[in-house]
Amino acid sequence: MLAAQRRAHLLDLLARQGKIVAKDVAADLGISEDSVRRDLRDLAAEGLCQRVYGGALPVSPAVADYTARQGVTPEGKQRVAAAAVGLVRPGSALILDGGTTAVAVAHALPPDLDCTVITHSPTIAAALISHPLAEVFLLGGRLFKHSAVACGAATVEAAQGVSADLCLLGVTGVHPDAGLTTGDAEEAAMKRALAARSAETYVLASSEKIGTASRFRVLPWDEVTGLITDADAGHPVLEGLTGRGVEVLAAAG
Incomplete structure (x- = not known):
C-alpha cells in the first residue's frame, strides 16, 4: 500500500471510529508501527489529527485563531x-x-x-x-x-x-x-x-x-x-x- 493510500485509510478510520490505535493499524495492514507513526506525524503536521500516546484522535477546529x-x-x-x-x-x-x-x-x-x-x-x-x-x-x-x-x-x-x-x-x-x-x-x-x-x-x-x-x-x-x-x-x-x-x-x- 502506498503512503498516500495509508494516510487516506487512517483518515477514514479516524472519521469512522473516532480514534486510531497504531499497533492495530500496523497489524491490519501488515506494516510496522514506525510506518504508522510516521504517517500520523505527517497528518498531524497538516492539522488533520491530534497525535496521542499509541495513536491519534480527531483534531479540534477550535484551535484556530x-x-x-x-x-x-x-x-x-x-x-x-x-x-x-x-x-x-x-x-x-x-x-x-x-x-x-x-x-x-x-x-x-x-x-x-x-x-x-x-x-x-x-x-x-x-x-x-x-x-x-x-x-x-x-x-x-x-x-x-x-x-x-x-x-x-x-x-x-x-x-x-x-x-x-x-x-x-x-x-x-x-x-x-x-x-x-x-x-x-x-x-x-x-x-x-x-x-x-x-x-x-x-x-x-x-x-x-x-x-x-x-x-x-x-x-x-x-x-x-x-x-x-x-x-x-x-x-x-x-x-x-x-x-x-x-x-x-x-x-x-
Whole structure:
C-alpha cells in the first residue's frame, strides 16, 4: 500500500471510529508501527489529527485563531450559552472563562441580573459594560491573544484570591479518553486555576468539539460538575460520558 493510500485509510478510520490505535493499524495492514507513526506525524503536521500516546484522535477546529473561531458554529454556541445562563443565580458569583462561547454567555446574561462576574477576558468584561447590575472583576496578566485572555503567573496568583459559586469553562476538545483539552499549556493551567476557585464547574462545549482532542489536558472528568453541549444526545461520546456518571446538560436547538 502506498503512503498516500495509508494516510487516506487512517483518515477514514479516524472519521469512522473516532480514534486510531497504531499497533492495530500496523497489524491490519501488515506494516510496522514506525510506518504508522510516521504517517500520523505527517497528518498531524497538516492539522488533520491530534497525535496521542499509541495513536491519534480527531483534531479540534477550535484551535484556530480567535477571529476565525467566531465564525465556527455561532448558533451552537448561542444555544450552549442560553443553557449555561440558566445556571447563574441572582446574587451569585460567576467565574467566566474566555473564548467565543463564553462571550456568547456574557451577551446572553439578562441585563437586570444582579451578580458578580470574575473573568480574565477583557472581551467579556467589555461585553458586560451594558449590564448595570453585574459587578465585574477583571483578572490581569499577560494577554494571550489566541483566546483574548490574560494568562501567566500574575493571573494565576490573582485567581487564587477569588471564590465563586459557579465556573463556566471553555475547552477546545472533549474526549472520553483524552479528557478536556486545549491547545496551549499556560492556558490549560489558567483554566485549572479558575476551576479550583469555584464550588461547581461546568464545561461549555458546542458540538464541533465533541470527540476531538488538543495537546494539553485541562481537567479530568471527575473534577468537573458537568458538560453543557448542543450535540445530539445520541452522540456516542456523550452516551459514554453519561455512562461514566458525567452530567450532560442538553442545549436545546
